[in-house]
Amino acid sequence: MKVIKTGNTSWENRHETFVEDIKDLYELGNEDNLDALNSYNDATKGFQALIHDAITTQTPLRSLGAGWSWMKIATVNNGVMLDTKPLNTAFDITANSVSPAYTGDAEHLLFAQSGKAIWELGQHLRQRNLSLKTSGASAGQTIAGAIGTGAHGSAFDFGAVQDFVVGLHIIVGPNRHVYLERASAPVVSDAFIQNLQTELVQDDDLFNAALVSFGSFGIIHGVMVEAEDLFLLESYLRRMPYDDSLKAMMQTLDFSTANLPCGNERPFHFAVMLNPYDKDNGAYVTTMYKRPFVPGYQPPVDNAAGIGPGDDAACFIGTLTQVIPALVPVVVNEVIKTSLTLHDKQFGTLGEIFNNTILRGKLLSAAIGIPISYVNQVADLMLNINKTVGPFTGIFAFRFVKQTKATLGFTRFDHTCVLELDAPYSNETYNFYTQVWKMLEDENIPFTCHWGKVNELFPERIARMYGPAVDQWIAARNKLLDADSLKVFTNSILQQWGLDKVLP
Numbered sequence: 001m002k003v004i005k006t007g008n009t010s011w012e013n014r015h016e017t018f019v020e021d022i023k024d025l026y027e028l029g030n031e032d033n034l035d036a037l038n039s040y041n042d043a044t045k046g047f048q049a050l051i052h053d054a055i056t057t058q059t060p061l062r063s064l065g066a067g068w069s070w071m072k073i074a075t076v077n078n079g080v081m082l083d084t085k086p087l088n089t090a091f092d093i094t095a096n097s098v099s100p101a102y103t104g105d106a107e108h109l110l111f112a113q114s115g116k117a118i119w120e121l122g123q124h125l126r127q128r129n130l131s132l133k134t135s136g137a138s139a140g141q142t143i144a145g146a147i148g149t150g151a152h153g154s155a156f157d158f159g160a161v162q163d164f165v166v167g168l169h170i171i172v173g174p175n176r177h178v179y180l181e182r183a184s185a186p187v188v189s190d191a192f193i194q195n196l197q198t199e200l201v202q203d204d205d206l207f208n209a210a211l212v213s214f215g216s217f218g219i220i221h222g223v224m225v226e227a228e229d230l231f232l233l234e235s236y237l238r239r240m241p242y243d244d245s246l247k248a249m250m251q252t253l254d255f256s257t258a259n260l261p262c263g264n265e266r267p268f269h270f271a272v273m274l275n276p277y278d279k280d281n282g283a284y285v286t287t288m289y290k291r292p293f294v295p296g297y298q299p300p301v302d303n304a305a306g307i308g309p310g311d312d313a314a315c316f317i318g319t320l321t322q323v324i325p326a327l328v329p330v331v332v333n334e335v336i337k338t339s340l341t342l343h344d345k346q347f348g349t350l351g352e353i354f355n356n357t358i359l360r361g362k363l364l365s366a367a368i369g370i371p372i373s374y375v376n377q378v379a380d381l382m383l384n385i386n387k388t389v390g391p392f393t394g395i396f397a398f399r400f401v402k403q404t405k406a407t408l409g410f411t412r413f414d415h416t417c418v419l420e421l422d423a424p425y426s427n428e429t430y431n432f433y434t435q436v437w438k439m440l441e442d443e444n445i446p447f448t449c450h451w452g453k454v455n456e457l458f459p460e461r462i463a464r465m466y467g468p469a470v471d472q473w474i475a476a477r478n479k480l481l482d483a484d485s486l487k488v489f490t491n492s493i494l495q496q497w498g499l500d501k502v503l504p
């Protein structure tokens with residue numbers, strides 16, 4: 001594996017909202033004089049050597065994906081950050097690599113190196129007439145980075161990104177790497193394990209814990225992805241009255257009496273944006289319906305502001321700057337007017353609709369998971385708090401995600417409504433977030449926070465959110481990593497969250 005020591009002693013996240021002092025940043029790369037498999041296995045050895053050095057020199061290590069997160073989860077103070085993005089090979093899986101016990105379609109499997117970006121995965125699959133099952137609104141994250149925080153879209157009958165992952169190849173120490181999959185859903189054959197020269201571990205609890213583990217379960221080297229046949233989305237963005245009918249759909253995801261663009265057909269994707277400064281003119285409602293892939297459709301194009309049909313507020317709110325309170329409604333209304341174009345019957349593949357890889361402006365973003373039964377209570381509370389603690393320089397966006405199997409996946413309710421709060425970087429925005437979390441606690445509303453977006457988590461809050469799942473996650477981490485590796489893959493935020501516990 002190529003290891004280029006950049007000598008950088010500080011690192012800034014992609015949104016330029018924090019800087020971390022580090023010992024070094026290593027750019028990693030596959031050796032190009034080897035074939036794909038040998039190069040992959042050479043990188044495994046390279047990772048093991050890096051962990052060995054880290055233990056010897058007592059230097060913490062952290063894998064970096066695309067650097068899109070707002071929290072210091074991909075960084076390690078005075079440690080070494082590993083830029084894994086260039087490690088982006090993908091292997092199509094042949095029948096020989098699949099266990100006879102696998103119940104899915106072997107043709108739908110793809111094994112990707114951790115640095116493969118979501119958009120790259122989509123392009124690779126497209127060549128095989130396949131598609132990812134879901135993604136976030138944007139597609140610039142790496143696959144390991146996206147699952148590392150539980151990134152999601154609004155495919156409310158499917159789940160989040162980690163929910164299409166069925167195997168993880170993890171370098172857990174200088175002398176051990178494992179291929180981890182669920183015992184209840186075996187996928188790979190002995191031949192696959194031999195090709196990777198690894199050890200097969202089939203364990204539901206370990207696998208579910210490792211899925212959303214923000215870099216603290218070692219280095220994820222490869223990810224087995226379960227894709228599906230290429231499909232089209234038929235997309236609509238309409239303004240609809242923010243009335244009892246819409247509120248009922250948001251609270252139940254029951255579309256049996258819906259008056260959406262395709263009547264009461266259950267959408268694949270459903271999302272609502274509420275602009276508190278223009279709500280009387282209706283909410284912005286996105287509905288997308290799954291259709292068989294048929295060539296000859298007109299693919300989506302961005303509007304004059306560079307915004308496409310799948311883009312969310314994170315794609316455009318960053319162009320705002322904090323203004324005096326009296327001007328907030330004006331600037332928010334203006335950015336919505338120039339950014340959002342209503343559309344009807346726009347077709348595109350998942351990768352064409354959710355294709356954004358560009359970051360615009362100095363944006364902050366927080367995402368709060370709540371059970372859907374609370375969505376309207378929370379929406380009312382948000383509109384109220386906006387009058388007292390706000391005005392918030394952004395909008396309230398609601399997406400919907402099916403329950404994840406990941407132990408610490410933040411989309412943990414039967415159906416989670418993810419309330420998204422994107423706004424310009426400012427003290428006012430941070431303060432608004434703080435007050436919203438406090439308000440939810442005061443009102444006894446169960447909630448979780450996106451691990452990669454702005455949050456204020458501490459052990460008691462995490463315990464309230466996840467209950468016994470916290471101890472299960474800690475036990476899994478302690479089972480997979482030995483004492484030296486636990487230390488190497490601990491950073492300040494893991495300590496702050498109380499998730500760094502070493503069990504006797």
Ligand SMILES: Cc1cc2nc3c(=O)[nH]c(=O)nc-3n(C[C@H](O)[C@H](O)[C@H](O)COP(=O)(O)OP(=O)(O)OC[C@H]3O[C@@H](n4cnc5c(N)ncnc54)[C@H](O)[C@@H]3O)c2cc1C
Binds near residue numbers: 137148151
């Ligand atoms: C414009 C924009 C739009 C966004 N839209 C969405 C959205 O629609 N839905 C959503 O849920 N989120 C969204 N996010 C948040 C984003 O998806 C998450 O923060 C995601 O985790 C970032 O992925 P990344 O590749 O940048 O990973 P990073 O931020 O670099 O890292 C995330 C975590 O993964 C770990 N990690 C990375 N690679 C490895 C590896 N090889 N092995 C072990 N651990 C690893 C890191 O250590 C870190 O803990 C958005 C962010 C931006 C900037």
